[in-house]
Amino acid sequence: MAIEQREHLTTSTSAAEAALLSRTPAVITPGHTFNSVTDTISHVVLTKRTPIGWFLGFFVAFVLLMILNMTIGNLLLTGIGIWGNNVPVGWAFDIINFVWWIGIGHAGTLISAILLLFRQQWRTSINRFAEAMTLFAVACAAMFPLLHTGRPWLAIYWLFPYPNTMGLWPQFRSPLIWDVFAVSTYGTVSALFWFAGLVPDLATLRDRAKSPFARRIYGMAALGWRGSAKHWQRYETAYLLLAGISTPLVLSVHSVVSFDFAVSVLPGWHATIFPPYFVAGAIYSGFAMVMTLAIPLRKFYGLEDFITMRHIHNMTKVMLVTGMIVAYGYMNEAFFAWFSANPYEQFMMTNRMTGPYAVFYWSLIAINAVMIQLFWFRSVRDNIPLLFILSLFVNVGMWLERFIIIVTSLHRDFLPSSWDMYAPTRWDFGMFVGTIGLFLALFFLFIRFLPAIAIFEMRTIVPEAKLKTEHHG
Amino acid sequence: MLHGLMAEYENATALVDAATKARLAGYRKMDAYSPIPIHEMDEALGLKRTRLPLLVLIGGILGGIGGFSLESWASAIAYPMNVGGRPLISWPQFIPVTFETTVLGAALTAFIGMWALNKLPQPYHPVFNVDAFTRASTDRFFLVIETGDPRFDRTSTWNFLESTHPIGVSEVAS
Numbered sequence: 001m002a003i004e005q006r007e008h009l010t011t012s013t014s015a016a017e018a019a020l021l022s023r024t025p026a027v028i029t030p031g032h033t034f035n036s037v038t039d040t041i042s043h044v045v046l047t048k049r050t051p052i053g054w055f056l057g058f059f060v061a062f063v064l065l066m067i068l069n070m071t072i073g074n075l076l077l078t079g080i081g082i083w084g085n086n087v088p089v090g091w092a093f094d095i096i097n098f099v100w101w102i103g104i105g106h107a108g109t110l111i112s113a114i115l116l117l118f119r120q121q122w123r124t125s126i127n128r129f130a131e132a133m134t135l136f137a138v139a140c141a142a143m144f145p146l147l148h149t150g151r152p153w154l155a156i157y158w159l160f161p162y163p164n165t166m167g168l169w170p171q172f173r174s175p176l177i178w179d180v181f182a183v184s185t186y187g188t189v190s191a192l193f194w195f196a197g198l199v200p201d202l203a204t205l206r207d208r209a210k211s212p213f214a215r216r217i218y219g220m221a222a223l224g225w226r227g228s229a230k231h232w233q234r235y236e237t238a239y240l241l242l243a244g245i246s247t248p249l250v251l252s253v254h255s256v257v258s259f260d261f262a263v264s265v266l267p268g269w270h271a272t273i274f275p276p277y278f279v280a281g282a283i284y285s286g287f288a289m290v291m292t293l294a295i296p297l298r299k300f301y302g303l304e305d306f307i308t309m310r311h312i313h314n315m316t317k318v319m320l321v322t323g324m325i326v327a328y329g330y331m332n333e334a335f336f337a338w339f340s341a342n343p344y345e346q347f348m349m350t351n352r353m354t355g356p357y358a359v360f361y362w363s364l365i366a367i368n369a370v371m372i373q374l375f376w377f378r379s380v381r382d383n384i385p386l387l388f389i390l391s392l393f394v395n396v397g398m399w400l401e402r403f404i405i406i407v408t409s410l411h412r413d414f415l416p417s418s419w420d421m422y423a424p425t426r427w428d429f430g431m432f433v434g435t436i437g438l439f440l441a442l443f444f445l446f447i448r449f450l451p452a453i454a455i456f457e458m459r460t461i462v463p464e465a466k467l468k469t470e471h472h473g
Numbered sequence: 474m475l476h477g478l479m480a481e482y483e484n485a486t487a488l489v490d491a492a493t494k495a496r497l498a499g500y501r502k503m504d505a506y507s508p509i510p511i512h513e514m515d516e517a518l519g520l521k522r523t524r525l526p527l528l529v530l531i532g533g534i535l536g537g538i539g540g541f542s543l544e545s546w547a548s549a550i551a552y553p554m555n556v557g558g559r560p561l562i563s564w565p566q567f568i569p570v571t572f573e574t575t576v577l578g579a580a581l582t583a584f585i586g587m588w589a590l591n592k593l594p595q596p597y598h599p600v601f602n603v604d605a606f607t608r609a610s611t612d613r614f615f616l617v618i619e620t621g622d623p624r625f626d627r628t629s630t631w632n633f634l635e636s637t638h639p640i641g642v643s644e645v646a647s
Contacts, residue, residue, distance in 0.1 A: 033536055034508060034612035115534040161543055169547040178569040185525075185573040192584040200610070223594035226601070227609050229492075231591045232510040234523045238587035241529050242580060249576045256569055283580075321603060421497075459509045464612075468486045 021085030025313070027122045027168070028461055029305035037306075037458045040453050042208055044301050050448065053300055055293040058444040064437020068369060071430035080150045082427040088409045089422035094148040096402040099257055099431050100285070101141035101439075102183065103278075103398065106250055107286020108134030109190060112197070113246035115237075122314055124461055125306040128454040129297065129447070130290050131194040137289070138187045138443040140435040145179075147431070151465075175259035182256040189249055193242045196235075199225050254282040261405065267348035268409035271336065281398060284322035284368075288317050288394035293443065295388045297452060306453055313381050319394065320375040326401070327369035350432065352408045356421060360400050367397030476599035476647035477503075477619035478630050479606070480639035485511050486544060488614035491637035492517035498633060502622035506600065506615040523561045528586045529579050541571040617645060628636015 085092035106132040115123035143160070146152045156162075159180045163169050169208060170177045202222035209215040225231070258278035259271035270431075291312070298307040337349035352361045371393060374380045381387070407422050446452065461464060482488045485507060496519055507516055514520070541564075548554070549561035588594070596629050600606050600617060609615055616637075618630050634642045 013613075038508075038611045097541065135504045147627070161547060163547075163551065167524075167552050168554075172544040172548055172570060173566040178573075181570045181573040185577045188577060189580040194582055196584060196587070204610040214633070218554060219596075223588065223639050224596050224598060225610075226598055227508060229505040229507065229511070229514040229518055230506070230520060231593070233520055234525055234587050236510050237523050237525045238583045241526065241583045245529075245533075245576055245579050245583065249573075251578075252569070252572060252576075256573075259569070276494045426623055444566075454590055456509060464484065465509055466487060467511070468484075 008359055020442055025309040026309055027308065028125065028458065031309060032305065032462050034459050034464050037462055038208075038455055040303070040305070041453045041458065042456045043199060044303075044447065045205060045449060045451055046209055046214070047288040051300065054444060054448060059443065061437050061440035061444055061462040065441045066437075067430050068143075068434020071427055071434050074427060075147060075150075075431075076152075080148065080375070082425060083117060083431075084418075084425045084428050086163060088413045088418045088420055088457065089407055091410065092422055093424050093428040093432060094144045095228070095260075096399065096406055097435065098141050098144040099278075100399050101137045101144075102186075102257055103107055103254065103282035103285045104289045104395075105137035105141065105186075105190070105427055106254060106279070107290050108132070108137075108283035109186075109193075109246050109250040109390065110283055110286065111290070112193060112252065113243040114241045117247060118459055121461055122134065122311055124457045125303075125308075125453050126195075126311055126315075127457070128197065129293060129443075130451075131190065131197065131287060132443065132446045132450075133286075133293060134190045135358050136439045136446075137286075138183065138190060139442070140439050142183065142187065143438075144431070145183075145434055174355045175263045176258065182253045186249060186253045189242070189246055193246060196239060197454055197457075198450065200221055200227065200235075201454060203227070203453045204455050205451065218359060221324045228252055240470065251279055253365045254279045265318060266409050267337075267342070267344045268333070268352070268405065271333060273329055273332045273336075275327065277326065277332070280322045280329070281324035281401060284326055285317045286317055286397035287322070288391040288398070291315050291319070291387060291391035292395065293382055295391075297447065301447070301452070303401045306458060312384065312387065316375050316387065319391075320372055323368055323375075323394070327372075330365065330369060348409060348412070351412050355408065357404065357408050357411075359402050364397050364400040364404060367393050368401065371397075399437060474647040476602075477617045477621075477625070478627075478634055478642060479600065479603055479615055479645050480634040480637060480642045481605055482614040482616070482637075482639055484538070485509070485513075487615060487638060489513045489517045491616050491634075491639070494637055495616065495633070499624050500618050500622050502615050502619040502625075504619070506606070506609045508610055508612060508614075512582075512608045519617070523590065524587055525586055525590060527582065528612040529583045532582025532586070533575045533579030536581075537571050539574035539578065540574025541567055543574075544570055570644050599645050602646045603643055605641070605643065613640075620647075 019145075035065050083093065085094070108127075111123050111130040112127040112134075117125075146155045148156045149158060150240055159162075159170070161170055161172075161177075161179075177232050199222055203225035204224050206215055206218040206360070255275035255278065258274035262271060262274040264270060294307055294311070294315070334349055337345040340346070369391065374390065380390075411422050412419055480491060486543070488505055488507060489511060492503070492514065495503055496517065503518065505511075505518060523588075544567040545562045548563075553561050556562075567596060575616065599616070600609075605613065606615065616634070616639075618625060624630075631642055
């Protein structure tokens with residue numbers, strides 16, 4: 001009787017599990033083994049034949065990258081006067097794009113660190129390329145403040161704590177110097193985390209590479225990794241510690257970026273909502289970029305078994321939640337402008353909604369507050385081509401948000417005599433489009449030469465990785 | 474010269490079983506190699522907990538102290554400057570940089586410390602001399618009992634490893 005009951009219980013749980021599983025797609029398509037996982041992912045890198053699509057994509061990215069080179073060349077020869085920003089809009093594309101790129105980077109760290117701490121198994125197949133995305137996004141972001149100085153070869157001397165010829169140090173009470181520390185720490189830690197994660201996979205590539213040249217290069221990069229139990233123990237400890245360290249770091253970085261605005265006294269910038277609202281916006285735009293990259297990646301390289309519908313659904317849900325926080329931030333800004341009874345704050349808000357840049361404001365509301373409501377529907381979450389388009393829209397929407405915050409607050413100053421309009425020049429667009437080229441070019445090189453999915457972590461989630469206990473076996 | 478004897482296993486369970494048996498048989502100088510981290514291995518091989526967390530804590534504290542000292546020294550000693558009547562060491566405004574340098578110190582220690590304790594990079598290691606070992610990074614599991622072990626004996630250790638149901642046993646040239 002007791003046995004029967006127990007059997008009944010187990011069948012009912014497994015039935016419940018099966019029901020749950022049928023509604024929630026698996027993190028990895030069943031049937032994979034250590035070998036098949038390793039083979040599928042490393043084949044993308046070790047194959048002799050580079051897909052023609054890769055060359056086409058890289059070509060487009062390379063053309064855009066050349067636009068960046070041309071723009072930077074002109075910038076260095078002529079000076080930053082070639083950009084459209086001028087008093088009163090002293091900050092424009094350079095800061096908009098900086099914040100946009102840094103924000104995109106945040107999703108990579110969220111996936112690799114925060115989801116690891118929360119034991120979210122689905123992070124495993126997207127963390128590697130999301131981290132790569134972070135690195136490349138930070139590289140693109142860093143271009144803007146560096147080139148904004150006009151003479152980037154002196155930027156180190158101006159930005160980092162080093163006294164000038166008069167013995168004067170950078171102002172440590174300024175959010176701009178906090179930004180230098182936050183972004184350089186973020187870039188460094190992301191690179192360490194990414195490389196540490198790559199080493200066991202580089203060892204796999206070393207052992208599987210057919211060409212002696214590839215074996216040598218991957219071998220050097222793998223540092224002689226041999227999968228020793230003693231090494232794994234320290235490796236896992238270090239990996240977990242890095243995740244724990246990166247978690248507050250990623251939250252701090254966009255908070256510090258928001259301080260650039262919030263610490264000033266400008267209407268539209270001086271708001272306590274800024275740090276959480278910026279962090280949520282960063283994760284929101286970052287997940288949109290992960291989606292933009294993941295959808296073609298899984299399609300063209302046949303990685304649908306690893307980046308499953310589960311990942312697509314979860315990313316959509318994260319975008320929905322963080323997008324709603326961002327929308328709440330917009331509401332909050334409007335509410336506080338009204339509630340403050342401060343005429344400057346109220347004017348700023350009316351100007352945003354009805355002023356010369358109103359069309360951008362309403363576009364961003366349409367995207368970030370209205371359009372994302374589509375993510376509530378399962379039919380939308382299942383529709384991959386639609387999601388790809390929506391994710392591009394989210395990228396645009398978050399760019400518009402930074403444009404609105406920066407330009408509308410500056411172009412209508414306290415003194416109407418200093419009011420002016422801002423318009424970017426073609427060199428502004430050259431820089432922006434150029435960094436997109438840099439980002440894409442780096443990403444194309446990354447998927448060609450390094451495993452875009454963490455192989456050893458994928459091995460840990462196939463059934464083979466589970467130890468068989470005496471009892472069953 | 475012989476580095477040790479290597480046994481190859483089909484799966485993680487077999488490797489953990491073999492390592493446990495080897496430890497019970499009195500072997501100490503040995504190492505296991507696997508394509509995935511196996512938590513049960515720490516106990517099977519009797520590995521001590523790593524000192525890394527302590528090092529990372531120290532690295533973080535030093536980073537934090539370093540950042541805060543830099544700010545205080547630059548603002549109060551190297552070039553004292555009165556900004557809006559605020560104290561020279563206005564500590565709340567020094568916190569963001571202190572936080573970032575704490576994180577940087579801890580992260581660098583975690584990264585460098587892990588490789589240093591693991592004695593990597595190490596371009597050459599005897600285990601790579603075994604041809605089958607290339608699968609250690611894909612789907613095979615290996616146990617190596619090293620010649621340095623006081624109980625090591627070419628024949629009896631070989632027989633012992635054969636008794637743990639491996640796919641094969643081989644010599645590791647050093």
